[in-house]
Amino acid sequence: MAIDEGLKSELQKQGIFVLPFEQLYNWGRKSSIWPLQFGLACCAIEMIASAASRYDLARFGAEVFRATPRQADLMIVAGTVTKKMAPQVVRLYNQMPEPKYCIAMGACAISGGPFKDGYNVLKGIDRYIPVDVHIPGCPPRPEALIHAIMTLQRKIANQHLEKGQRPRWYDKNAASEYAIPAFGEHDLQPTANREVWQPPRDYRDVTLEDVKKP
Amino acid sequence: MGFIGKGLFEGMVVTARNFVGSYFDKERLVTVQYPEERVQVPENSRTFPFLVFDKDSDPVASMRCVACKICEVECPPQCIYIVMDRDEKGKPQQRPKVFDIDISVCMQCQICVEVCPFDAIKMDNNYEKSQYGRFDELVEHLPELLKSNEFYNKIKPTEATAVDAKLKADAEKKAKKAAPAAKPAATAAKPAAPAAPKPAPVAAPTAKIAIPDDAPFTPEQRQWLSGYLSTVAASGVAPAAAAPVAGTPAAPATEAPAGNWPWHDPGLGMQRRLDLAKETPIADKLMAAMAQTDCHACGYDCRGYADAIATGAETDLSLCLPGEAETANMLKKLMQEAGKL
Amino acid sequence: MIQPLTDAKPYTLTPGSNGVIETQTLEVSIGPQHPSTHGVFRMDCVLDGESVVALKPVMGYLHRNHEQLAERMAWLGSMPYTDRLDYFNSMTNNWAYALAVEKLAGIKVPDRAEYIRVIMAELTRLLNHSCVIGFMLQDLGAWGTPLLYAFRERERILDLYEAVSGSRMMCNYMRFGGVRVNLTDENLATAKDIATRFPRFLDEFEKLLTNNEVLLARTQRVGVLPKELAINAGISGPMARASGVDYDLRKVDKYGVYGRLEFRVPLGDIGDVYDRYYIRVLEMRESIKILQQALRDIPQGPHIAPEVKLRNFKIPPGDGYGRIEGPKGELGFYLVSDEGGKQPYRYHVRPPSFINLTILEDMCVGHKVADVVVILGSVDIVLGEVDR
């Protein structure tokens, strides 16, 4: 059921907004992303800065930092996830109700970043939980976090309610909890959740030839 | 002293003043309405590295990076990966074939910029890099990394102007140094003429004059030379005589600094350089085995490193990063031949 | 696995032997995810009713192996990592590391660089102290307001940092033998502007807080730290000075050019949370004095010692300990160099906030659980530094 674009804009001029239910629904969801008040390291300070007066995350409906995961929609993994902290992070994500999103803020949260060679540093939170948006940077500027939230809003706005295109969490039986790693004698057990983390393709193949291409 | 609750009241006055003031006082109205308006980032601001090239028409040829791998070694989180470009014969081309920066690891410390002797890598100030994916999107390859000098000038005018001036001065100095050496070099190079490019046969005036790919010319020289040769060809003057004089011998001359080392030319292959240094003392031979980029990756220029090895001041033979294993092996071989190892 | 600190007593409502109703003690784990633990820090508290009976700090949730990574890379490579130790104060961290290396290598720093370092360090102190007070008030329940004011001022200082060093938080600004970029006149004017404007902000801040009855009621005589214990437990920085320990490395070691600058060291006498709050306000006022003197006296000249090599920097074998007065206390680097000298053989950070946590239990026992977060807030910890 599509609405004619011309008619739509004509109506809009007269103050009547016609839009599919899906769009209204997504608009509501994307305009009230409540993050979990949860900072890990350096990036958390920039996260606070983006919620403070100068960058004012409230303009995006995302300033309501909730202290409990039960009331949060978004987990901003802001900082280095160490192996000692990883089980807690996964547990927090498990405790969040669906639909839930995860932003990996900063190099450490994405891949371990500069600390990736450390014996106690997890090489990216996406080993255990799915990540929706990655923000590179060390730390990213507050604007970069806002940009990521806008990116996430775009993702939410493009989700469909129709059967077959629905996001994972509309399915009652879909997993919303992820395995929590246990502390082992030398390392976390398991070291990665293979259902969540898949190795990518090999990336060492973009060469000078690709520059010459128009 | 005052009444009970005076402190609280005073505090509320402060908040009230801030609240009301935020409507009138610019000092108190601090919010930046990103994304509609943006904070003017200072010129020094840095996010992720990019590679500079000089000419828009040919980014590959005018790339400043010579793949010396200093940044790869010095990068604290090891997020740079470089493979040197080689032709079919395996001869280094003084430019990277692969240059990857994993910006999901990069800590924006700017150390790569500081250690680069060629001003080839610089810091961008674009921070809007959020992506849905991690590997496909967050690894920057050559096509994304290469940015023009104009772009660099635009984002960091002061710094880029200084860099341009420095590069220009360096080039002039190099040319000046080369000028007195030009004449002896020209005569010296004559015996080596057979190896020099055979001038194109006198053919139709429109014919493109082919300059062999391995001829030791910089792109500018190459361009000038092909222009020159075609005018010569077009004017009907026998190029057979003109070309060797005008073109070939001049090339090592512009490349060779005051020391007049014919092998000091990164465009030549290892074997060719060693041939040129055949009859010379061990220090020169060692020098000929280097990559000739004068990148200071070893802590010296090529001459200095060779002298240091020859005098025994430097014992580590694996310091020549752009020369890779080829140079290290050759240095070892030369030292063994000289009986110093 | 949480190990119980005490044996659980049986829960009973029958009167005990002396007529008092016996209750069970309750073990509460505060953190690692908690709004007022300043990061990923955990406290295992044993509560009797609302009173704290025992408390054990649990840390390591941000242990990211800074020391081991530093032992694998060149001396310079660790400089950007020091930014990430105490991520509020990257400038002073840089300075501490540079100072330790300069001590080992015997490098003399040009005068202008020393002045630039003083300016940057004092700006950092302003930034750190105002934010700490904001965070502490946040723990007290003053949701937002003081913190927002502090962050508003912080942005001004960060703008200067970015203009000078290129990054807001992770400056990576100091180099062995000086600083990376010289300060321009424009930067100096900005710094002057901050120094003249900051007292006004402090006045406002103080009006908001210092005499506030709620703050007084919640902080006075809470978390008292006696002077002897403070010295014995190695407490340093504003926390020690609030307990009356007259020990400021800027006065004692006179590193940099602090010997030439005039300032007082404010001291508290009770050592409670309020003293620790007020000491920071007073220190900020002294910092402004230092800033004004440094901005007045800053000489022309080179900003870095020219003989110091950027690459292949080597240090003769041996060890040494260099320390500075960071905003949180004594920040020291113990460095060992071996035969090669290209990288540290041992690289140890003496983090002030880690050692300042030693007496957390002593300060908290006997107080209500709501006071624990305030006391922790007044210690001023940053987990990047506690766990490294």
Next chain:
Amino acid sequence: MEAIEKIKEIAAQAVPAAKIEIINSTPAAQQPALLVDREHIYAVGKFFKEDPRFQMDFCSCVTAVDYLPKADKSGCIEVVYHLYSVAQKQGPIVLKVRAPRELDQCRVPSLTPLWRACEFQEREAYDLYGVKFDGHPDLRRILMWDEFVDHPMRKDYVPPPDYEWEPTPHDDTLQRAVEEGGIMPPTAREELEKAKKK
């Protein structure tokens, strides 16, 4: 403060049984240390703390250093204490004590009864280096989790195999990855194994 030789003399007089040795630091740093034997480190520390000439009441920094055995000398774990005096504003006196590297013999007396400042720092040295401090009131792991068995800052510590594919790996990293069987794309693995066979 007096020269280090003088300090050593005074300390040797006060604790006659102690074996004290001067270790020089980097020439420029000029922080020579006193190496004290394990049996007497507590007595020497107590002397420096209480003697009115020194009054070393502030123990600033405690750390351990792991020296691997070399051709000419055996390895050891060295615990370093930096002492300062708040009362007299002087210092540092650096005390060092050495213990064998073997885990069961790696014990030194704890100085926590003298200075509370050592409490957490000695726990950290125990956690990361495996030095057992006799007399420490609460010697548990502090940074790593309780179930962890290794001492990761030791120079011979081998990290667990958890290589994950990095787009910018270096040859030695990749080599290690193949040996460990880390998480990596199949193409990369095939290529590497081919290269290895060659």
